[in-house]
Amino acid sequence: MSTTDITGATALVTGASRGFGSGIAAALSKAGARVVGVARDHEQLQRLHSELGDSFIPVAADAAGPVTAGQLIDAYRPSILVLNAGAAPLTRPLQHHTWQTFSQNWDVDVQHVFRWVREALLTPLDPGSTVITVSSGAALRGSPLSGGYAGAKAAIRFITAYAADESDRADLDIRFRSVLPQLTPATSLGSAAVAAYAARQGVDVARYLETAGPTLTIEQVGSAVTTLITDPSHDRNAYVLTPGGLSPAP
Ligand SMILES: NC(=O)c1ccc[n+]([C@@H]2O[C@H](COP(=O)([O-])OP(=O)(O)OC[C@H]3O[C@@H](n4cnc5c(N)ncnc54)[C@H](OP(=O)(O)O)[C@@H]3O)[C@@H](O)[C@H]2O)c1
Numbered sequence: 001m002s003t004t005d006i007t008g009a010t011a012l013v014t015g016a017s018r019g020f021g022s023g024i025a026a027a028l029s030k031a032g033a034r035v036v037g038v039a040r041d042h043e044q045l046q047r048l049h050s051e052l053g054d055s056f057i058p059v060a061a062d063a064a065g066p067v068t069a070g071q072l073i074d075a076y077r078p079s080i081l082v083l084n085a086g087a088a089p090l091t092r093p094l095q096h097h098t099w100q101t102f103s104q105n106w107d108v109d110v111q112h113v114f115r116w117v118r119e120a121l122l123t124p125l126d127p128g129s130t131v132i133t134v135s136s137g138a139a140l141r142g143s144p145l146s147g148g149y150a151g152a153k154a155a156i157r158f159i160t161a162y163a164a165d166e167s168d169r170a171d172l173d174i175r176f177r178s179v180l181p182q183l184t185p186a187t188s189l190g191s192a193a194v195a196a197y198a199a200r201q202g203v204d205v206a207r208y209l210e211t212a213g214p215t216l217t218i219e220q221v222g223s224a225v226t227t228l229i230t231d232p233s234h235d236r237n238a239y240v241l242t243p244g245g246l247s248p249a250p
Contacts, residue, residue, distance in 0.1 A: 027222030
């Protein structure tokens with residue numbers, strides 16, 4: 001099966017200012033797409049703009065806000081949406097969470113995916129469009145120090161599968177995929193989680209990482225997301241992502 005050329009296509013990436021999102025924006029830009037990068041920190045987005053050039057359009061906005069998805073889909077008409085924005089969970093045992101800290105990833109990660117996926121179906125995006133949502137390996141195993149994080153990421157996988165079904169039923173020809181990356185210290189969110197799990201096991205971070213084996217880089221995440229968009233043979237709803245690459249999620 002040949003790969004899809006995304007030269008000149010418009011991709012919109014949420015949470016593009018740093019971490020996985022900046023790696024995804026860089027990979028899509030390298031593949032020839034015009035990339036609209038959404039995050040709240042304007043300065044960080046400007047920094048990425050100076051690295052990637054004018055094919056990267058920075059937009060400072062709250063991706064989980066009530067009108068952001070509708071406004072930006074109308075303004076840019078993307079054919080590729082990567083819903084990656086996510087809050088860094090507070091890392092502490094269950095009983096030390098409040099309902100507010102426990103539910104943070106529902107308020108940000110899930111709410112944003114729900115709003116953007118809904119707009120993608122209702123607008124609808126053009127036939128042949130692709131929507132990728134960033135879930136987590138935690139959706140399969142739990143994340144006992146991160147409050148409601150794992151449940152929120154599992155809900156994102158479900159929402160993506162429901163949307164794929166609605167797209168099929170209405171013949172919209174919009175592909176929906178979720179990606180479940182393995183925990184990595186390569187980002188600020190991941191390094192805080194790794195430090196918490198290392199402390200919980202009573203080992204230092206270096207020892208924890210040695211036991212865990214190879215870790216994902218943001219470049220690998222960018223490349224894997226690009227593959228999900230451009231390679232039609234990746235036709236499953238959800239993929240686990242490790243340093244070894246993409247594999248269908250169980
Ligand atoms: N790192 C890991 O080990 C790992 C593993 C599996 C899954 N994930 C998931 O991968 C995604 C990216 O995480 P990361 O590790 O790259 O974290 P990160 O470095 O903390 O980056 C998070 C990004 O999301 C943005 N963001 C947060 N809230 C936002 C909002 N309301 N509106 C717009 N943008 C918002 C942040 O930008 P601003 O603060 O400027 O808004 C930032 O660009 C998350 O969904 C995370 O749960 C991470």
